[in-house]
Amino acid sequence: MPIPANDPTRKTWLPVADNSDFPIQNIPFGVFLTRDDIITIGTRIGDYAIDLGALHQLGYFKDIPLTDDIFLQDTLNDFISDGQKTWRAVRNRISEIFEISNDELKNNKDHKDVVLFAMNEIEMQLPVQIGDYTDFYSSKEHATNVGSMFRDPENALLPNWLHLPVGYHGRSSTIIPSGTPIRRPVGQTIPKEAEKPVFGPSKLVDFELEMAFITTDANVLGEPIPVHEAEDYIFGLVLFNDWSARDIQKWEYVPLGPFLAKSFASTISPWIVTLDALEPFRVDSPSQEPEPLPYLQLNGKHSFDISLEVDLITNDESATTVTKSNFKYMYWTMAQQLAHHTINGCKINSGDMMGSGTISGPTPDSYGSMLELSWQGKNPVKLNDGSERRFVEDNDTVVLRGYCKNSSVRIGFGEAATKLLPALEFKN
Amino acid sequence: MPIPANDPTRKTWLPVADNSDFPIQNIPFGVFLTRDDIITIGTRIGDYAIDLGALHQLGYFKDIPLTDDIFLQDTLNDFISDGQKTWRAVRNRISEIFEISNDELKNNKDHKDVVLFAMNEIEMQLPVQIGDYTDFYSSKEHATNVGSMFRDPENALLPNWLHLPVGYHGRSSTIIPSGTPIRRPVGQTIPKEAEKPVFGPSKLVDFELEMAFITTDANVLGEPIPVHEAEDYIFGLVLFNDWSARDIQKWEYVPLGPFLAKSFASTISPWIVTLDALEPFRVDSPSQEPEPLPYLQLNGKHSFDISLEVDLITNDESATTVTKSNFKYMYWTMAQQLAHHTINGCKINSGDMMGSGTISGPTPDSYGSMLELSWQGKNPVKLNDGSERRFVEDNDTVVLRGYCKNSSVRIGFGEAATKLLPALEFKN
Numbered sequence: 001m002p003i004p005a006n007d008p009t010r011k012t013w014l015p016v017a018d019n020s021d022f023p024i025q026n027i028p029f030g031v032f033l034t035r036d037d038i039i040t041i042g043t044r045i046g047d048y049a050i051d052l053g054a055l056h057q058l059g060y061f062k063d064i065p066l067t068d069d070i071f072l073q074d075t076l077n078d079f080i081s082d083g084q085k086t087w088r089a090v091r092n093r094i095s096e097i098f099e100i101s102n103d104e105l106k107n108n109k110d111h112k113d114v115v116l117f118a119m120n121e122i123e124m125q126l127p128v129q130i131g132d133y134t135d136f137y138s139s140k141e142h143a144t145n146v147g148s149m150f151r152d153p154e155n156a157l158l159p160n161w162l163h164l165p166v167g168y169h170g171r172s173s174t175i176i177p178s179g180t181p182i183r184r185p186v187g188q189t190i191p192k193e194a195e196k197p198v199f200g201p202s203k204l205v206d207f208e209l210e211m212a213f214i215t216t217d218a219n220v221l222g223e224p225i226p227v228h229e230a231e232d233y234i235f236g237l238v239l240f241n242d243w244s245a246r247d248i249q250k251w252e253y254v255p256l257g258p259f260l261a262k263s264f265a266s267t268i269s270p271w272i273v274t275l276d277a278l279e280p281f282r283v284d285s286p287s288q289e290p291e292p293l294p295y296l297q298l299n300g301k302h303s304f305d306i307s308l309e310v311d312l313i314t315n316d317e318s319a320t321t322v323t324k325s326n327f328k329y330m331y332w333t334m335a336q337q338l339a340h341h342t343i344n345g346c347k348i349n350s351g352d353m354m355g356s357g358t359i360s361g362p363t364p365d366s367y368g369s370m371l372e373l374s375w376q377g378k379n380p381v382k383l384n385d386g387s388e389r390r391f392v393e394d395n396d397t398v399v400l401r402g403y404c405k406n407s408s409v410r411i412g413f414g415e416a417a418t419k420l421l422p423a424l425e426f427k428n
Numbered sequence: 429m430p431i432p433a434n435d436p437t438r439k440t441w442l443p444v445a446d447n448s449d450f451p452i453q454n455i456p457f458g459v460f461l462t463r464d465d466i467i468t469i470g471t472r473i474g475d476y477a478i479d480l481g482a483l484h485q486l487g488y489f490k491d492i493p494l495t496d497d498i499f500l501q502d503t504l505n506d507f508i509s510d511g512q513k514t515w516r517a518v519r520n521r522i523s524e525i526f527e528i529s530n531d532e533l534k535n536n537k538d539h540k541d542v543v544l545f546a547m548n549e550i551e552m553q554l555p556v557q558i559g560d561y562t563d564f565y566s567s568k569e570h571a572t573n574v575g576s577m578f579r580d581p582e583n584a585l586l587p588n589w590l591h592l593p594v595g596y597h598g599r600s601s602t603i604i605p606s607g608t609p610i611r612r613p614v615g616q617t618i619p620k621e622a623e624k625p626v627f628g629p630s631k632l633v634d635f636e637l638e639m640a641f642i643t644t645d646a647n648v649l650g651e652p653i654p655v656h657e658a659e660d661y662i663f664g665l666v667l668f669n670d671w672s673a674r675d676i677q678k679w680e681y682v683p684l685g686p687f688l689a690k691s692f693a694s695t696i697s698p699w700i701v702t703l704d705a706l707e708p709f710r711v712d713s714p715s716q717e718p719e720p721l722p723y724l725q726l727n728g729k730h731s732f733d734i735s736l737e738v739d740l741i742t743n744d745e746s747a748t749t750v751t752k753s754n755f756k757y758m759y760w761t762m763a764q765q766l767a768h769h770t771i772n773g774c775k776i777n778s779g780d781m782m783g784s785g786t787i788s789g790p791t792p793d794s795y796g797s798m799l800e801l802s803w804q805g806k807n808p809v810k811l812n813d814g815s816e817r818r819f820v821e822d823n824d825t826v827v828l829r830g831y832c833k834n835s836s837v838r839i840g841f842g843e844a845a846t847k848l849l850p851a852l853e854f855k856n
Binding site for chain 1: 614
């Protein structure tokens with residue numbers, strides 16, 4: 001069934017630059033603080049943020065069953081909880097309101113005054129209260145690179161990797177929106193061949209280029225989500241930088257997995273781009289050999305062609321694109337991840353988030369972390385200002401970007417940008 | 429500074445059995461559903477649940493700064509967020525109201541009718557919305573047992589274990605209150621010497637005897653909690669059964685840690701016993717060698733003498749106490765766990781929960797899991813009905829209990845009881 005909001009020929013009466021991430025075919029969802037210090041749920045077209053709370057109060061959604069305060073909230077959780085049929089109806093209706101030939105809002109200056117905000121007047125917030133956050137490890141190239149570096153290039157993938165989407169539980173409380181600076185984390189690391197750990201700032205802070213999807217309430221405790229239904233429970237996607245302290249991780253992670261090496265911060269882009277908006281960019285899923293167990297089998301186009309790139313901006317504002325990758329490189333699809341996650345009956349709630357794992361492509365210029373790009377620091381990455389990087393340095397800003405593009409439309413994610421500040425000073 | 433509610437000579441006008449877990453010196457906090465289907469925050473004395481929402485509406489807390497609806501909520505998060513000074517004032521005031529010589533409520537039948545409920549009239553709920561849940565691995569005996577079984581008895585502890593409280597992020601959405609039955613989880617396991625995994629119900633479902641503490645808002649992103657302040661941010665403790673599927677875990681957990689082997693369910697006791705109530709039961713913390721890094725150093729009594737035991741009840745209602753352990757056996761204290769958790773700046777919120785890890789004592793009858801009690805199934809545990817168990821079987825109920833006791837008072841936790849139902853049937 002076609003989704004009207006995806007019609008590539010549709011134009012809007014709002015100005016939208018040619019290369020904008022946010023044409024009328026996107027219509028992402030987010031939460032923002034207005035110039036009057038009011039928090040509201042909104043969407044974005046071009047460089048305008050649109051207050052959905054105000055639109056709803058003015059009656060623009062009267063034909064859709066919605067509670068009065070559904071958009072007057074500081075998270076999208078309740079709206080996401082309303083389910084796919086409601087998200088789709090709202091997105092289609094927004095598309096209709098802003099369609100170029102529709103005068104109902106276009107010609108109503110009073111309404112426009114309370115509905116439209118220039119992007120530079122507002123402050124984006126975390127779009128959801130993330131109940132549980134899971135991170136997968138689903139790029140074969142990334143897992144192979146890491147396995148080659150730390151174990152054995154001949155047996156880089158562990159035995160379970162090709163049979164299930166390896167994943168682990170992460171920390172929700174430190175997921176932050178783009179623009180929030182972070183501090184270099186402090187902790188225990190073990191110097192080479194030392195017997196005892198030392199204390200201090202991590203020396204190997206890294207980004208991880210990921211995407212993450214946000215779910216709706218999907219099941220009750222004890223019941224799995226079948227793989228062929230899984231996508232119905234995915235609201236949308238964001239860019240995700242899973243900040244990592246490689247030296248802290250190395251010392252702490254055996255046998256229970258990464259902990260403080262990850263939980264100091266993870267950055268998401270603030271606009272959730274719906275799975276509906278990404279429909280035109282479905283591509284074949286990778287062929288999987290050996291064949292997965294039946295509960296993970298799903299034919300068809302369940303991967304998405306999303307171009308990804310990372311800029312590293314130094315303190316003097318010189319930017320270098322250090323990698324270009326693509327979400328379609330993932331070996332395990334989101335549907336498989338969600339089916340696997342729930343095969344044990346694990347309950348999935350509205351606002352849960354699942355990261356893809358670092359998305360590395362097949363070539364060295366498409367790797368998704370400094371660890372891989374500099375190959376453990378052996379091949380420093382050259383920056384445009386003449387300096388070089390093995391890992392991320394103090395006062396560097398890391399910017400993730402992502403977009404889909406075909407001959408008629410470009411759907412983008414904006415950015416997930418984070419500045420790494422120096423560590424707090426400790427008296428120890 | 430003495431806490432009046434802890435006065436061991438204090439008696440209450442409510443009937444309390446001699447061996448009750450809930451004398452007037454306990455005053456735990458929980459959330460319950462009343463006979464009128466109203467959810468409220470309450471406490472318990474003897475076999476009475478006390479509606480704090482009703483008490484507050486009747487003016488009994490008028491001298492304490494509290495918002496009107498602080499107890500008329502379905503979780504304790506906001507109350508916990510009010511901080512230690514408020515919890516202490518409320519607990520002391522409850523103790524005063526129910527003190528034997530205090531007539532204000534005792535002689536007011538109308539008030540008693542809306543405030544007091546027999547325990548069998550109410551239904552206990554999950555006491556907090558758990559934002560993030562972390563599980564530690566802080567019993568030296570347990571880590572040694574597991575390391576001996578799966579690695580090398582001569583080097584059972586991994587190199588990091590004595591230097592930091594090893595921990596990992598867990599799944600919050602499947603933490604359930606005592607009384608909620610669960611299903612045997614289904615998933616991938618690898619048969620011995622097989623090359624490919626198989627699909628089906630876990631054959632090695634186990635309990636883990638743990639305790640967990642609940643925190644208040646403690647810090648801002650990027651700032652650690654010093655170890656000597658950490659206890660101020662701990663509201664209280666519950667019993668915690670960290671259900672585990674050993675065969676699923678074995679196949680999935682390398683390299684990122686346990687995932688679906690844990691996330692099918694974890695059970696807590698519904699009454700949070702405050703750290704204040706446990707004050708009389710502080711004991712010396714274990715001596716730690718090698719000396720931890722300075723950020724983990726804390727002298728004094730930061731362990732707690734809490735007797736723990738686990739009953740396994742078969743489907744014919746025959747009960748066997750399969751282990752007796754004690755919370756004081758933990759090598760790493762709660763203060764050290766919280767200081768370590770935040771050394772990287774990880775933000776701690778009200779309602780976060782941190783599990784101790786399986787609490788095994790020094791002798792084989794004090795081990796905290798069937799894995800250890802049956803030593804990987806080699807020494808089946810004999811039950812009182814003549815059957816034996818290597819792991820938990822379908823329709824078994826596992827009951828955790830815990831209490832502190834000295835010559836004048838007994839403070840208990842009630843129980844965390846869970847029945848394991850058979851796996852869902854799958855067509856695969």
